[in-house]
Amino acid sequence: MNESKGTMESVTLSRVPDEQRKNWWTVALIQAGIMISIPCLMVGSTLASSLSIGEAIIAIIVGFAIAVFFMTLIGMQSSDLGRPMCVVASSAFGKTGVRIFMMILFSAALICWFGYQTVVCGEAFSNLLSKFFGVHFSVTASIIIWGIIMLVTAVWGINALGWLNDIAIPALIIVIGIASVIAFKTYGTAALAGYQPPAETQISVIAGIAMAFGGQSCGMVVTGDITRFQKTRKDTALATILGVFPISIMMIILGYILSVMTGDSDISNILCTLGLPVLGMLVLIAATWTTNTTNSYSAGIDMVMLFNSSDKSRVIMTVIAGALGTILALTGIMYHFGTFLTLCGDAFGPVAGVMVADYWIVRKGDPEKWFYKDGFDWVGIISWVAGVVFTFIFGTDYAIFIGIVISFVLYLVLRKLIREKQNVVDETEL
Template identity: 45%
Template sequence: METTTLAEVPMEERKSWIDVAMIQAGIMICVPSLMLGGMLVEAMSFKNAIISGMIGYVIVAVLFCLMGVIGSDIGRPTCVTAIAGFGRKGTRYIISTLIFISMIGWFAVQTSVCGNAFSSLIKSSAGEDFPPQASMAIWGLIMLVTAVYGINALDWLNRISVPALFVITIAGTVLAVNKYGTGNLFNDPDKPGMTIVGGIVLTVSFMAAGCLAASDITRFQRTRRDTVLSSVLGVSPAGILMVVLGAVMTRVAQQYDLTQVFVMVGLPILGMIVLIAATWTTNTTNAYSGGINAVLMLRLADDRRWLATMVSGVLGTVCALLGLADHFEAFLYILGDLLLPTMGVILADYWILGRGKPENFHMPQGFNWLGIVSWLAGYAVIRLIPQGIPFAQGILAAGLLYIILTKLIGRPQDKPGYVDAELTDRL
């Protein structure tokens, strides 16, 4: 059972970049990722959908690296790395709460998709009615168990599941193409409902919570090199593959959901295996990050993370039963709008003001209003200026304003007489 939560992860507990890359890839491989490919290809040409997904996931990988290296440098999760820019109370009451809600939402979406698909598979393969609500409850609790045990359980799960999922998802797409042909593959919509820029925005918004929470996993990396390798090779290839497969299956089989495609080609058991494994590798991380943020929110001891994780997963399962997944696309945009500008503050504080040096990282008490005001300004830019690339403009606006304000007013840790609290103090 993992017991290191807000404290620095000791070097002897850290892992190889391959182990962390498997966890990152496992986050990418899921039914909603296939859904993203389907959403893109239904709104634009096949070529533009793939371009949007590829560019989007390259940007996601860059954000993962920038956020993740901070975590590996100081060995702490995102909710701790955010304290420098938002203050301890600002992070506890605002940033951690926001991430916690996001992770519960993602857990709900994944559990709902898994529950509904599992019930459909039972119906189509065995002819038996299995209530989706019961399926959601069962699988939500099963997936929660891995998250409760922590990083070692995530490592074990993804080491087994990810290579198998790569092979099976590609094989399923090939079967779909063989059965239905490629006649509809380039049958593009007459009037595209989304531009390439819009597709990029949707893709990055899709992974906004994951980018922000990158340090929750990369704190277990030994070096910056390991963090970059695991982030680039774990995130981009798996994410782009899911977009491509989701787009191809939506066009040729009129179905983005690979599990249903397996049913359509006469292999329901294989579809069920993919459904469970793909959802499990992603959803367990959602509950895991939710639990870490709950520890800070509720001022729990490090060794109570398991309990906070369990509560997070149960809340996510309840949200699934209430139908959160019905508002999936709107949820993605709202999530990205709220989360992305916080990265502008965190990145500016560490990489520019702190010059990327761990020894310059501090954790001021109270609220750092400079960071909070900058974050809100970045959010306003995203909402009020839809032209261009809103998420990039929001991140840059938040970061630049934070730098300007700190130069004019000064951060709490820059004031004369400031003494940083011991990093081992309970937050």
């Protein structure tokens, strides 16, 4: 019997039982909910200040195609093994290596994402009450309240994520579609056809590809936290490709188009300009909710690994992650969004290179050859660090991709030269 949608999630680091696996479309809706987000719209509006419409479309499609390719491979690892990313990665980095190097990095990043999105949601809710209902509600109080609401959904787990997205995604698509129709009727296509960004802010197409990819680099690696609930590799591929690619492309291009048409990069202002103030604010809140819940959910899983605690501690770790994110939301983290995107791409891309090399090349994609490795695996750690260092030092438009390739190749070379220690962790230690 399948686990009821009202049941709180009970597995964290241990293998997801077969009876708790989900249909591919359930996971696809969760993936789509993550993509229908304010950051996606903001990437589009940022590209509007840097690329022409043709260049932006190329950058968006290529950047996300690369991200989805890695998401599918990494997602399949977790669906094969029924385990989250932090456990799957232990065969490449070692359990201690994952805890010290990876989980600190990913927990911090996901907590920061939670903080950023909570600011967006809190401000949207306060603006909605103030402008259209005459109720002056503190932004600080709004951030705290919405942080708690989104945290409760994350604490409940995968079933709450599915329930939330079943309701929110169709509604969000309808409202976004209405906004697009109004925009084209109001402004036409003339502004788009001849649009050229200011010379001083123009970037190369490769830089645009890196920006689109960087915006998804964290989600690309932690996708296994969701896909571990899939039944087969085919289900994982369908959920990832159909849940992520079309929606993400649509959202970023929409952010670009609306920004060019209205001459504004602030999404809430754009929706108000289009005559959708109330619906616009509700879209901001719902889109943030569906995405941000996953941030604290994955952060909670990562913190279970980080502090070497039991599956039962996921709830308290998720609460801690959400609380930290909400505190950060009050510190102005959202104003560092552009830098944060770049840092994500630099640090997380090489993780994907190492994980893909380990599972799909060294272990030939065979779950029987995977094992939960104790201690440090310096082959994986050194390969990852090399990719990150190269990306930071060279800092060119394409450095992020060369960093992934360096980590991938170096891992394979070092694995050939350095014998792998079979220091397997027993299942009960999870």
